[in-house]
Amino acid sequence: MTRTWRRLTDRLSGKHDPEVLYEELPDHLAVPVRQWALQVVSNYQVVGVVCLRLRLPSTVLNSHSPGEALANYQDKSNPMIFVEIVDALLAALAEVRPFTAGRYNGATASDLCRQLDFILTEGGSAYMINPDKNGLCRRVDETLRQSLEAAVQAADKQTQGAGAHLREAFAAAYGISPNPSVAYSQSVKAVEAVANPLFLPKSPEPTLGAVRSTLDQGRNKYEMVVEDRTGAPAGINAVVELLNLLWHGQRDRHAGGPTSRPVTQEAAETAVHAAALLVHWVATGVIRKK
Template sequence: MTSRWRRLSDRLAGKTEPEPLWAEGVPDHIDVPIRDWLYEVLRNYDMASPVAVRLKLPSRILKSRDPYNELANLDDRMNPMLRLEVIDATLGCVQQALQGTHWQHRQTALSYARQLEGILREGDSAFTVSEDGSRLERRMDETLHATYDKAVEAGASKTETAADHLRAAFTEAYGIKPDPSAAYSRAIKAVEAVANPLFLPNAPEPTLGKVRAHLEQGGHKYEMVISDKTGAPADIDAVVAMVSLLWHGQRDRHEGGPTSAPVTLEAAETAVHTAAILVHWISNGSIRRK
């Protein structure tokens, strides 16, 4: 984890708490570098038309004398997210246009994405560029992000499906237009991808709910690699509790029930991180048969 720069007055005052993140739009202090970055990328990759079409923007933009400049300066006080959507669409359109091209072209595009990430980070934006440079995401605490990265790596070592579901869950939870329901559903699928083959290898229709029941009834057959207070391998009560939390917390799985409710963004984020821990534990052998 890299240390963050602090202004001189804060260092002299011994200030240690992080600066608050700017959660809406592009703040004024990074407006100019963002505008310059957008203009250069839009022009160099001829992305005015794809971005305008993707965002369904007014035709006056493409009819203007300089559509790249129009897009780079596009702002709407009634919709502070519009600038971010232009950036997000630009990243996505560039990556799509470069699919199948020489790796040097893709590396150049990735360097542009990293340049943008530097601007957003130094400007304390609540948004960051995704690892593959294809989109914007809401910024996550670096420690939590490291846990997520480890889980994706561990999940991929067992099945790429788990890693794919976990990446999708993260994107749905932390994208600029989050979808909590989709994020929660993908989080459960990520755990199922590694848990079902391990705990229910012969089940015709395995689910996380059946994994939970199996572990509740047969928990005595398993143990953790970590020790309990006696020095013996710990039981799997913590695993059962986390699986139960994840399974029961998806209140939008079925409609019409007395406890049915939409999944909140906070619940979806918690589900993603719970799933990441479970995927990591199951994939790297932290839970084993006695």
């Protein structure tokens, strides 16, 4: 869902700057999000799973109403705790599937996901429901999200491995607890999953680096479906350069070298979207032999 409504004073003043997104659980979001949680935690199995996974104190499950205790739980030392609870609730919904027609006012897991998505979007939260509907991730531009989903769908038609790696890369880059190293590594694996069978079908140990070298040395053997300025099929220079960028940018692949360093959050996000583009190109035949 894309938020298009703007407040009256902004419309009158002609202000079009992007709205500042809210971290944690600000006051204006607290009540609707906690009310949403109350619907979910009416299932005791979900409450137990969340308490176990987040290592919440026994006072929650020992309370007179564990569901209410969880929906209203606070921890002054951890301002992100309720965002983590919502994230865990979504995962439990996806796994336990406790909601069926006719129960809890007819709400289903899908209904509850749509309700939360509306609340987070309209309230300007920095978080959104992830593409797999089983947790939260940082809000990303709708165009970027759609491009990732298109790449995953194209990859799944060819090989499920690439799509799974892309999903993991996205979750690691944009999850509530980002892991840039995992995001970058999974991005590389996503491209390898679609490119290795195509460009290195007989190699016993195919890697992205080997794909890069094969295409670099065989630029005259491949072309793209898009045309260049002369009207002929374009060369694959852009593909090779994008592979170079992705391959050389993973600075934590080997330890102890003079240029080894941890992957930054910015580099991880760049890798995810570079991988999505490459996966989409390979999976849909944008790169072809002459």
